Amino acid sequence: MSGVKIIPIGQPRTVRERLLEALGDLLAREGFENISLEAVARAAGLERAVILRHFQDLDDMVTTFGQSAVFWPPVAELRAEVADRFASMPPKAQLAHFFKATIRGLLARPRTLDILAWELMSRNRFTRLLEYPRVRCSLEFFESVTGEVPDSLDLTAVVAVLGGAAIFLTVRSRQSGVFGGLNLYDDADRDRVDRVLDLIVAGILREVEVR
Template sequence: MAKLKAVPKIVPIRNKEITKEKLVKAVGKVLAEVGFQRLGVNLVAREAGVDKKLIYRYYQGLEGLVAEYGRTVEFWPTAEELLGEDAERIRDMAPHELMSQFFKRYLRAILRRPQTLEILAWEGVVRNDLTRALEEVRVRTALEFFELMQTDPPEEVDLTALVMILAASVNFLAVRSRMHRNLGGVDVRSEAGWKRIEDTLDLMLERTLKQ
């Protein structure tokens, strides 16, 4: 009886960068599905198909991995994405125009990221070291955009509070649009509905910041 030819074993790919990419994608997917409270190294490693020890080796733990995911364009738009090719034109805008441009582009950017919307929804029920790791990239992106502002807003306007209120509002509307078509009489799943919101942002900021 003829001997069966030995089948060579498949050598697993142990490329560090490929493994890291798998982990980053996996943590985003698992986080969107189970939230911050249930997120754990075992779930992420299982999703990525790698040993959980690699999370500690490459990222010093779950917080480092989540922070790395937060820096990806899959999770959050960069200042460059929000600026597009208009950096010079935006630099010349009045404060109300620049801020309106930022929030409208920011809104559209997160609407294009359904996984991000799921994660933002989970942030509404818990705050811990993992949520803080994702907050940092958002603050940095906004600061990079607003650094282009050449003219100071009116002295009586608390710009920090204004940005906080608008960011919270935009996040709320985008997150709620996952589950509700109609919010307060506005169709948040139609282009016409979002255009109403954008036009109102324009008006609010013009009335608040125009000098």
Template sequence: MTLKVVPINTITATRRKILLAAYRCAAEKGFTKLDVDEIVQRAGVSRKILYSYFNGLENLLTELGASGIYWPTTEELLSNAPSRYPDLPPEEQIGAFFTALRRTLETRPDTLKLLAWEMVERTPLSEILEDIRVRTALEFYEHLKQDVPDDVDLPAAVALLGGGISYLAVRSLTSKSYGGVSLQEEIGWERMEQAMHKMLRGLLFPCAK
């Protein structure tokens, strides 16, 4: 099947209604129960209209992932990073990515619900959205201006930090705190961000004073 992805600035009102309906249905029902009939009912359109815009659920989820509705674009993440981001040392650049990601996810509770569904349901549809997240992270890291030491396994470090932050963000939907640190107050996240920066500096520059 050939997938078509329409740039975000060309999304029509009807197309956006369908994307939002799919987003909310998936957040409520998960991936295995995601159903075209429920999407069209929520969007207030016919199946014929949905299929005229999207060639099935796979294409619909692909465009949802690229639209900026489900996952922040690289541009949105950079807009939430410090203006001097290109000149920051690498550990601060990586930390800025995760801080920007956490802040943008706060505005997307349905995305957090979808991340929770991914923990118990892994399907071709969930993999589409996972690929979008990986691609966005890679695009963001293309802006890194400094190299990290050769002996540092940066992908493993990023996976560990990303997994931790995603999990805690999901937990914040139902839990006030985790390990005694607040998940629903900014002071708790600031504490974790400070700890993250220290861990990154220790990983990348263990001999630095």
């Protein structure tokens, strides 16, 4: 599994990238409660004034980090594995692929999983800022779904339940390695989860269609 690197190997980091890297490391290590411009500046080894030359304020910095592919897998990445055949896949396969690819994208981002673990324990304006890009990513992905998806399908609820399960399972796999007898870093276990996601999504669509 290939990870997502903040700075491509062999290229110097820009100050902006250095600051975002420091913010991500700080959130992953200490969570949201004591985050501040001063804390980020110390972590980056720079002056607070330097941050304000690149970002309006801390909210702007957190928003930028949340919108970056470093933090969350973009739609292009989620569809990369099936890009050449996505349009021809049946809707149930397209929907299931979103959750499968999200799991893989998160496993490739251990720092994101650490941040999500903190997010489960606290709720403030910073957690909300990191939530918005995830919602937009989901909306963008599902707008590209082709074929007939029943209008009666409560897609918002489906995404909330299965997306929440994907986040929880990946965070637990990061923290303890195994959850419920499954290790999502193991290819065979991840394939088992993929098959269950196929069954769940197919069952949901079948149930909606017969109503």
